Amino acid sequence: MTYSIAQAAERSGLSIDTLRYYERIGLVDPPARDSGGRRSYSDDDLSWLVFLTRLRTTGMPIRMMREYAQLRHRGAATAGRRKQMLFEHRASVRERIAELQSCLDVLEYKIAHYEQIEHTFVEGVTA
Amino acid sequence: MTYSIAQAAERSGLSIDTLRYYERIGLVDPPARDSGGRRSYSDDDLSWLVFLTRLRTTGMPIRMMREYAQLRHRGAATAGRRKQMLFEHRASVRERIAELQSCLDVLEYKIAHYEQIEHTFVEGVTA
DNA sequence: GGTTGACCTGGAGTGCACTCCAGCTCCTAC
DNA sequence: GTAGGAGCTGGAGTGCACTCCAGGTCAACC
Numbered sequence: 282m283t284y285s286i287a288q289a290a291e292r293s294g295l296s297i298d299t300l301r302y303y304e305r306i307g308l309v310d311p312p313a314r315d316s317g318g319r320r321s322y323s324d325d326d327l328s329w330l331v332f333l334t335r336l337r338t339t340g341m342p343i344r345m346m347r348e349y350a351q352l353r354h355r356g357a358a359t360a361g362r363r364k365q366m367l368f369e370h371r372a373s374v375r376e377r378i379a380e381l382q383s384c385l386d387v388l389e390y391k392i393a394h395y396e397q398i399e400h401t402f403v404e405g406v407t408a
Numbered sequence: 409m410t411y412s413i414a415q416a417a418e419r420s421g422l423s424i425d426t427l428r429y430y431e432r433i434g435l436v437d438p439p440a441r442d443s444g445g446r447r448s449y450s451d452d453d454l455s456w457l458v459f460l461t462r463l464r465t466t467g468m469p470i471r472m473m474r475e476y477a478q479l480r481h482r483g484a485a486t487a488g489r490r491k492q493m494l495f496e497h498r499a500s501v502r503e504r505i506a507e508l509q510s511c512l513d514v515l516e517y518k519i520a521h522y523e524q525i526e527h528t529f530v531e532g533v534t535a
Numbered sequence: 536g537g538t539t540g541a542c543c544t545g546g547a548g549t550g551c552a553c554t555c556c557a558g559c560t561c562c563t564a565c
Numbered sequence: 566g567t568a569g570g571a572g573c574t575g576g577a578g579t580g581c582a583c584t585c586c587a588g589g590t591c592a593a594c595c
Contacts, residue, residue, distance in 0.1 A: 364522035395491035
């Protein structure tokens with residue numbers, strides 16, 4: 282299967298402009314072109330794009346994704362380095378989740394506080 | 409207790425520049441000044457700063473924090489609206505955590521994949 | 536009384552990740 | 566054969582959240 286840029290955008294969740302931007306900065310390899318010079322994305326291209334969106338979602342900076350892309354480009358010899366990157370990134374995602382979780386606790390506490398105020402207020406009115 | 413801007417920065421985890429910036433954009437009330445015209449933060453100022461850093465950590469945009477700050481400024485009458493904001497924000501934080509968790513799963517999968525490659529490689533060598 | 540260090544102000548600059556635009560080409564459908 | 570729509574390029578613009586800077590003040594210590 283091949284996909285137009287619009288289809289690739291829809292399937293990856295990136296915008297058309299972002300796809301071209303990623304190509305420009307070397308985050309994705311230039312896809313094939315059709316007879317009219319238009320980009321034609323393959324399934325492989327697509328799965329790379331989808332993977333990139335995962336990395337992006339987890340907050341990996343573009344510069345690091347690009348580093349990963351470059352290693353990937355150099356083939357199997359860099360697999361260890363790539364694994365290492367994912368390893369470290371996984372740790373940072375876990376930390377991030379823990380951090381969010383702890384802020385969530387504060388939020389819960391604060392909301393409970395507001396609920397208590399409301400409760401007090403209602404009591405005051407009905408008393 | 410009162411705190412110099414350097415102390416407030418250290419205790420809140422924000423930079424000195426960020427403290428002044430937050431004041432400029434109306435995210436924090438201008439703190440008291442000492443005899444020399446220097447900022448003198450109170451414990452209340454500090455706890456607001458700390459709370460702001462929680463909101464920031466959870467990804468609340470400054471514009472929303474400012475909205476919250478303005479409501480807070482208008483007193484108890486806005487408590488319901490503020491609670492509502494925290495409520496909605498809590499939902500978005502939960503979603504964010506779920507999203508991170510699901511990307512984490514992909515990461516695990518990918519790392520396992522690299523480990524399998526390594527394993528195969530070792531087998532190939534020792535075979 | 537001079538130097539040092541923390542702090543002050545207004546304003547400019549930075550880094551990131553897009554996003555938009557003008558002006559063009561190409562294919563398709565009428 | 567022409568109108569419309571998708572896509573093309575290079576480059577400019579945007580929004581966010583800071584971060585830095587020059588030039589100045591102030592209090593304290595030597």
